[in-house]
Amino acid sequence: MTPKTIHSPNRPPMVIAVVLFAIAAITYWDASHMTARAAYGMSASAASYFVALLFAVLGIGHLLSAFRPSDVEVETADWKAVAWVGLALCGLIGSIWLGAGFIIGSTLLFALTARAFGRRAFLADLCLGAGIGLIVFLLFNKLLTLALPQGPLERLF
Structure with a gap:
């Protein structure tokens, strides 16, 4: 054996x-x-x-x-990338907790996660994240009539 x-x-x-x-x-x-x-x-x-x-x-x-x-x-493990993703999640949670709303939170989540994957165009990623966050918010809030956390931007719609 x-x-x-x-x-x-x-x-x-x-x-x-x-x-x-x-x-x-x-x-x-x-x-x-x-x-x-x-x-x-x-x-x-x-x-x-x-x-x-x-x-x-x-x-x-x-x-x-x-x-x-x-x-x-x-x-x-790439702990720097893990830290960026952790920061992205904290940004989402923090923005919702502080009343900034879903769109700002998802914008931070998108931009910081893109940074974790090595992308360096932070301003462009903020704009992309804001656009995606707005579309998702409108789909959930207006089309599906499901409430997402609202902040100042969401109250405009």
């Missing part, structure tokens, strides 16, 4: 799994504290529970891949 080799876990998928489990827990906690319930159909809390479940499933997948032996050499 051949002895089993001990496989050290792949660190980036482990870190991502931990972050996904944390997001799942926060989403679950948030859903359990929602007070508005739908009189019919699926409520917002049910959708949040579903999203929490999806985050947990993704976390399990990343955890399994971290411990799976592989012949592929592990690449180092």
Whole structure:
């Protein structure tokens, strides 16, 4: 019999799994504290529970891949790009939390994520993000009649 080799876990998928489990827990906690319930159909809390479940499933997948032996050499993570994406998400969350609205938040999300992927045309990306954010806002708000977080720009429409 051949002895089993001990496989050290792949660190980036482990870190991502931990972050996904944390997001799942926060989403679950948030859903359990929602007070508005739908009189019919699926409520917002049910959708949040579903999203929490999806985050947990993704976390399990990343955890399994971290411990799976592989012949592929592990690449180092580009932590600078990860930081840009994190900043983009914080920009979206912060702009909504501060009342700046969906369009400004999605503009920041687009421009900073493009920067994470190596694009250097920040002003052009801000304009593209604003255009996409406006179109998405109008589609959701006017066509689907679903409310997105409103700020000063959204109140103009």
